[in-house]
Amino acid sequence: METVNQKEMKIADWLIIFLITAIPLVGLVMLFVWGFSESSNKIRATWAKAMLVWYAIAIALGILFVILFGTAAILGAANY
Numbered sequence: 464m465e466t467v468n469q470k471e472m473k474i475a476d477w478l479i480i481f482l483i484t485a486i487p488l489v490g491l492v493m494l495f496v497w498g499f500s501e502s503s504n505k506i507r508a509t510w511a512k513a514m515l516v517w518y519a520i521a522i523a524l525g526i527l528f529v530i531l532f533g534t535a536a537i538l539g540a541a542n543y
Contacts, residue, residue: 469504469505470504472504472506472507476507480497480507491518493511494511494514494515495511495515497510497511498511498515499512
């Protein structure tokens with residue numbers, strides 16, 4: 464017997480999930496809800512956790528980019 468946490472995800476389910484995650488802030492909150500909720504589908508929970516890891520990597524790279532090029536821009540402007 465298939466449990467609720469193990470049910471197969473259909474294309475319509477994925478389309479709704481992608482639509483929800485496209486909404487700013489709501490999508491981020493829902494990734495945490497889906498990723499760490501006890502009653503969440505395991506497939507969706509794993510996907511949500513992977514997306515949160517990608518978001519963390521993107522934020523870290525963005526901060527690094529701003530630090531590197533922001534510092535270069537400030538130093539370049541100071542020498543001008």
